Amino acid sequence: MSKSAPKRRMITSALPYANGPIHLGHIAGAYLPADIHVRHLRSTGEDVLWICGSDEHGAAITLRAKKEGIPPREIVDLYHEEMQKAFTGLDISFDHYSRTSSPKHHQVAQEFFLNLMEKGGFEVKTEEQFFDEKAQQFLADRYIQGTCPSCGHDGAYGDQCEKCGKTLSPTELVNPKSTLSGSTPVLKPTTLWYLPMGRHESWLREYIVEGKLDGQPHHDPKTWKAHVLGQCRSWIEGGLESRAMTRDLDWGVPVPVEGAEGKVLYVWLDAPIGYITATMEWCEAHGQDWKDWWQDPNAELLHFIGKDNIVFHCIIFPILLKEHGGYNLPTNVPANEFMNLEGDKISTSRNWAVWVTEYLEDFPEGSDAMRYVLTAIMPEQKDSEFTWSDFRDKVNNELADVLGNFVNRVLVLTKKYYGGEVPTAPAQEDLTDTDRALLEALAAAPGKIGGLIQRHRYKEAQLEAMNVARLGNKYLTEQEPWKLQKTDPERTATIMHLTCQVVGNCAVLLEPFLPQTAAKLAAAFGLTDGRWADAQPDMVQAGTTLGELPILFAKIDDDTVAAQVAKLGQKGGDTTREIMPAKDEITFDDFTKLDLRVGTVLECEKVPKADKLLKLTVDTGLDTRTVVSGIAEHFKPEDVVGRQVTLLVNLAPRKLRGIESQGMVLMASTDDGGLRFVSPEEGVQPGDVIS
RNA sequence: GGCGGGGUAGCUCAGCUGGUUAGAGCGCAGGAUUCAUAAUCCUGAGGUCGGGGGUUCGAGCCCCCCCCCCGCUACCA
Numbered sequence: 001m002s003k004s005a006p007k008r009r010m011i012t013s014a015l016p017y018a019n020g021p022i023h024l025g026h027i028a029g030a031y032l033p034a035d036i037h038v039r040h041l042r043s044t045g046e047d048v049l050w051i052c053g054s055d056e057h058g059a060a061i062t063l064r065a066k067k068e069g070i071p072p073r074e075i076v077d078l079y080h081e082e083m084q085k086a087f088t089g090l091d092i093s094f095d096h097y098s099r100t101s102s103p104k105h106h107q108v109a110q111e112f113f114l115n116l117m118e119k120g121g122f123e124v125k126t127e128e129q130f131f132d133e134k135a136q137q138f139l140a141d142r143y144i145q146g147t148c149p150s151c152g153h154d155g156a157y158g159d160q161c162e163k164c165g166k167t168l169s170p171t172e173l174v175n176p177k178s179t180l181s182g183s184t185p186v187l188k189p190t191t192l193w194y195l196p197m198g199r200h201e202s203w204l205r206e207y208i209v210e211g212k213l214d215g216q217p218h219h220d221p222k223t224w225k226a227h228v229l230g231q232c233r234s235w236i237e238g239g240l241e242s243r244a245m246t247r248d249l250d251w252g253v254p255v256p257v258e259g260a261e262g263k264v265l266y267v268w269l270d271a272p273i274g275y276i277t278a279t280m281e282w283c284e285a286h287g288q289d290w291k292d293w294w295q296d297p298n299a300e301l302l303h304f305i306g307k308d309n310i311v312f313h314c315i316i317f318p319i320l321l322k323e324h325g326g327y328n329l330p331t332n333v334p335a336n337e338f339m340n341l342e343g344d345k346i347s348t349s350r351n352w353a354v355w356v357t358e359y360l361e362d363f364p365e366g367s368d369a370m371r372y373v374l375t376a377i378m379p380e381q382k383d384s385e386f387t388w389s390d391f392r393d394k395v396n397n398e399l400a401d402v403l404g405n406f407v408n409r410v411l412v413l414t415k416k417y418y419g420g421e422v423p424t425a426p427a428q429e430d431l432t433d434t435d436r437a438l439l440e441a442l443a444a445a446p447g448k449i450g451g452l453i454q455r456h457r458y459k460e461a462q463l464e465a466m467n468v469a470r471l472g473n474k475y476l477t478e479q480e481p482w483k484l485q486k487t488d489p490e491r492t493a494t495i496m497h498l499t500c501q502v503v504g505n506c507a508v509l510l511e512p513f514l515p516q517t518a519a520k521l522a523a524a525f526g527l528t529d530g531r532w533a534d535a536q537p538d539m540v541q542a543g544t545t546l547g548e549l550p551i552l553f554a555k556i557d558d559d560t561v562a563a564q565v566a567k568l569g570q571k572g573g574d575t576t577r578e579i580m581p582a583k584d585e586i587t588f589d590d591f592t593k594l595d596l597r598v599g600t601v602l603e604c605e606k607v608p609k610a611d612k613l614l615k616l617t618v619d620t621g622l623d624t625r626t627v628v629s630g631i632a633e634h635f636k637p638e639d640v641v642g643r644q645v646t647l648l649v650n651l652a653p654r655k656l657r658g659i660e661s662q663g664m665v666l667m668a669s670t671d672d673g674g675l676r677f678v679s680p681e682e683g684v685q686p687g688d689v690i691s
Numbered sequence: 692g693g694c695g696g697g698g699u700a701g702c703u704c705a706g707c708u709g710g711u712u713a714g715a716g717c718g719c720a721g722g723a724u725u726c727a728u729a730a731u732c733c734u735g736a737g738g739u740c741g742g743g744g745g746u747u748c749g750a751g752c753c754c755c756c757c758c759c760c761c762g763c764u765a766c767c768a
Binding site: 229230231233234235238310311340376377381385389393398401402405406411412416417463473481483485551554607610611614628631633648651657 | 703707708715716724731733761762764765
């Protein structure tokens with residue numbers, strides 16, 4: 001460690017994008033680990049502030065609003081509320097949950113932007129860009145298609161013609177079209193503010209690789225996860241390109257510069273600043289100075305995120321913070337990997353996901369159970385997998401049997417023998433070696449578990465916390481108080497007194513993982529405000545009357561598992577399909593220019609050094625020709641051979657990876673990015689004309 | 692194809708800068724036990740650590756080649 005313990009800990013979790021509900025993958029990635037971390041810090045009395053909020057800007061929300069014909073506000077309001085419900089339901093205990101569409105945030109983000117601008121942190125460039133008057137917005141290069149000036153190909157993109165390979169700018173296209181509305185865009189000059197990241201390579205390298213900032217030790221890179229470091233190194237060594245930090249959109253934080261109407265900050269610039277805004281809001285409400293959290297060198301900054309956000313939090317945001325000046329940079333970014341679901345990737349569009357609010361409807365008391373399972377399989381260093389049968393096993397065999405049953409045993413025995421009062425503590429000299437071993441283990445547990453949590457080893461930490469309950473089970477079984485009760489009441493009292501201590505310790509040590517269960521245990525064992533330091537071998541007072549405790553964890557049966565699995569992949573009411581808008585009208589003559597034929601695939605092989613390309617040899621009736629098609633991710637060569645396909649035969653030839661492609665195979669693309677052949681029914685032959 | 696991260700017991704995962712018989716939880720088998728939510732406790736069987744070379748007294752950990760999975764990226768209208 002290069003620095004002494006920080007005075008304050010500023011903790012953030014990735015701002016969820018207000019364009020859809022929260023699923024288990026989100027929780028396991030950026031929220032549950034942070035919640036465990038923060039709960040532990042609070043329990044140890046550390047000065048910690050954990051903020052989050054909805055990320056409500058960006059093109060995706062705008063596009064969706066346009067498609068649904070509603071204002072973006074409606075979408076973000078809906079999901080802002082939905083996401084808060086999900087977090088609250090799983091006891092994700094943010095100190096403050098904000099949102100980026102608030103006036104306060106706009107002001108903060110604008111001030112931040114102006115500061116960078118005044119420092120010369122941006123490169124300002126004016127460029128002519130296409131504007132879609134129908135969609136009322138400027139178009140990114142890839143949203144424009146047209147005819148290639150060099151080869152005449154009709155489907156060239158604004159950045160490149162896929163046919164002849166020529167690099168283009170949108171303005172070179174003949175007959176450009178917006179892929180948003182199909183209309184013809186017009187050219188308008190626009191100004192963009194670029195962040196020249198290349199300037200920052202040298203200090204970034206030192207910061208990431210050596211953990212040094214301005215020549216001073218800042219953090220220990222060895223405490224960072226391998227995949228986080230790897231990804232960052234990869235980006236830095238690959239050379240950092242300038243990135244546009246503004247967009248021409250009407251939804252977002254307006255660029256606070258005269259003449260910049262219709263421009264907003266790039267969502268990735270404004271979102272992380274949302275962390276700062278949220279902190280300010282909390283501080284205003286609590287009479288604190290936000291700078292103590294973000295600018296005091298004695299404060300530590302920690303970002304919890306999923307692996308898709310690494311570059312932004314480890315590279316771009318640090319650049320912004322450093323360029324602005326005065327801010328702390330993160331001392332760690334413990335990004336998690338992804339969580340898969342029942343053998344497949346989580347997919348919103350295929351509804352292959354477990355939505356938190358739906359889960360809570362099906363399992364109203366299920367917060368702790370889900371937290372436990374998600375922690376047990378947390379993707380800390382590699383992708384992991386959630387299955388409902390595993391959920392059942394862990395809830396039934398670990399939570400219910402090991403923990404729940406242990407607590408129940410203690411409760412029942414204490415009631416039976418002592419009318420529910422914790423018996424008197426034994427004298428030191430009466431303790432057996434086994435007793436001492438138990439007490440030693442109890443004394444060691446808080447430090448061990450806390451240490452694991454602080455090193456972001458939540459999975460192992462939870463296991464150790466559960467081991468305390470296991471210890472209790474073992475002790476009870478070995479000591480057999482039910483046999484001693486009649487012959488040796490004193491010994492029985494000792495055993496039961498110690499066992500009660502074990503439960504008391506569980507109440508504190510499990511709190512970061514299972515807050516509801518911990519609260520129930522604490523209440524039943526007469527503990528109030530259990531802090532980490534209270535986890536002691538003598539924490540439960542003799543004479544305490546134990547309260548009633550319902551069954552802690554209901555067992556999950558196979559039918560429940562089956563029902564949950566069956567829900568996966570079914571289209572819910574919430575999935576809005578993204579339908580491509582109709583293109584401009586064409587004449588019949590235009591259509592007749594296309595020569596579409598039936599073809600039969602004779603041979604097929606993978607194109608080397610290209611992941612997506614297959615080389616097909618097709619009998620077109622006219623001839624046998626080679627067609628290169630980007631379908632290798634969806635079809636194996638042997639699946640394609642022998643198929644009848646629809647072929648555009650008069651498409652100008654184009655070289656792909658050195659192979660000349662003479663035509664195009666027509667494919668239908670599905671919602672989830674899949675492809676299907678557009679194949680004729682039976683009874684047709686190669687060369688048959690399609691019209 | 693390039694870059695990054697992974698491939699370790701049936702399942703989900705640990706294995707720090709290379710060092711005695713490779714670990715945990717669950718599952719499985721056998722046994723013990725009954726206070727308890729048919730719970731608990733003990734014992735045990737399971738691994739050529741993706742494959743093949745190499746460095747080393749010694750490699751799951753280091754080097755080279757290959758295969759597979761995930762992410763970014765390129766090629767794909």
